[in-house]
Amino acid sequence: MSEFRFDLRATDGKARLGAVHTSRGVIRTPAFMPVGTAATVKALYTEQVRGTGADILLGNTYHLMLRPGAERVASLGGLHKFMNWDGPILTDSGGFQVMSLAKLRKMSEEGVTFQSHLDGSRHMLSPERSIDIQCLLGSDIQMVLDECTPFPATEKQAAESMQLSQRWAVRSKEAFEAHPRRHEGQALFGIVQGSTYPDLRAESAAGLIETGFHGYAIGGLAVGEGQKEMLRVLDYTAPLLPQDRPRYLMGVGTPDDLVEAVSRGVDMFDCVMPTRSGRHGQAFTRRGKVNLKNARHADDPRPLDESLDCPAARDYSRAYLHHLIKNGEILGMMLLTWNNVAYYQRLMADMRAAIEAGDFAGFYKRFKEEQAEGDISPL
Numbered sequence: 001m002s003e004f005r006f007d008l009r010a011t012d013g014k015a016r017l018g019a020v021h022t023s024r025g026v027i028r029t030p031a032f033m034p035v036g037t038a039a040t041v042k043a044l045y046t047e048q049v050r051g052t053g054a055d056i057l058l059g060n061t062y063h064l065m066l067r068p069g070a071e072r073v074a075s076l077g078g079l080h081k082f083m084n085w086d087g088p089i090l091t092d093s094g095g096f097q098v099m100s101l102a103k104l105r106k107m108s109e110e111g112v113t114f115q116s117h118l119d120g121s122r123h124m125l126s127p128e129r130s131i132d133i134q135c136l137l138g139s140d141i142q143m144v145l146d147e148c149t150p151f152p153a154t155e156k157q158a159a160e161s162m163q164l165s166q167r168w169a170v171r172s173k174e175a176f177e178a179h180p181r182r183h184e185g186q187a188l189f190g191i192v193q194g195s196t197y198p199d200l201r202a203e204s205a206a207g208l209i210e211t212g213f214h215g216y217a218i219g220g221l222a223v224g225e226g227q228k229e230m231l232r233v234l235d236y237t238a239p240l241l242p243q244d245r246p247r248y249l250m251g252v253g254t255p256d257d258l259v260e261a262v263s264r265g266v267d268m269f270d271c272v273m274p275t276r277s278g279r280h281g282q283a284f285t286r287r288g289k290v291n292l293k294n295a296r297h298a299d300d301p302r303p304l305d306e307s308l309d310c311p312a313a314r315d316y317s318r319a320y321l322h323h324l325i326k327n328g329e330i331l332g333m334m335l336l337t338w339n340n341v342a343y344y345q346r347l348m349a350d351m352r353a354a355i356e357a358g359d360f361a362g363f364y365k366r367f368k369e370e371q372a373e374g375d376i377s378p379l
Helices: 046-051 061-066 070-075 079-083 095-100 127-137 155-178 198-211 227-240 255-262 273-278 318-326 330-357 360-373
Strands: 005-012 015-022 025-029 031-036 057-059 089-091 103-107 112-115 122-125 141-143 187-192 215-218 247-249 268-271 282-285 288-291
Touching (some): 031 273, 046 330, 089 127, 122 127, 127 141, 155 187, 155 198, 198 215, 198 227, 215 227, 255 330, 255 360, 273 330, 288 360
Parallel strands (some): 031 057, 031 268, 089 141, 141 187
Antiparallel strands (some): 282 288
């Protein structure tokens, strides 16, 4: 079983080119992880996801613990076998979904008790139970349980929340290291909290580095603060993190967010945006977002983006896609999701190539210009 490690291969400004080595394969960074919430990237086969260039998927601890249950997944051979994905999987801790979805939740030092949004059943999620679930699932990268600080928060609220997350991070690491199912190829990431307060972010990062983790995530963003504030937080938080560990910005974001964050030294991302948008008639292209519900596409025989190496973008007309979306056809959702995941992966590949060539500034300029042009003109 190979050990988990991160190789930083090149830098261009603050942008970083690297590789995360796991027992199930290499994750090329910068990397975008399609979100497979309930053991599926919605509307795609795993073979399609792999074909877009994705090296790693994200699975969701909260949803999988409720249904079908972590013990059941373990008895069926683990999450990789269960969903027919042989590459690396990162699982979140479940904390965000408990805060956003669960009912009647109650926080304590021990953890959080909550009522399932599915059937009202009662559950307790502690740092130890979160790690137990993730080990039962068999994920390659696991996350500490943290409290997701709401936005906006006062400095006092943010400090108390961050300090609780610090204590939970220590307990998560102890549980991870002691778990009988854990092996050397697996990793545990800490999560930097502190809302929009530089001193709290610095305190959080220092505490996590002292505890020691395989990688470090930046949490508590993409919760309503807006891009300008998010980038300000990244400007002072990313430099606090070790150069020799991967940096993961959780829950982000738009293509522009990804490019801006990579330019600030972030390596890994996840977001539901490409899949969720695809299910609602929105396509991402190199020239921005396209709304296939719009009647302007009804008679357009041109593809979405023939330069993208994906059948959904290249082989189907805008008129056909518009027809599918207007009629609520499942195939429309599938094709737009496929296009979107492929576009996100092409964007990451383009950034990796630009960093390797020492031309990230040129890529950044071209990306902004193409996005500003907007979609091709109507016929």
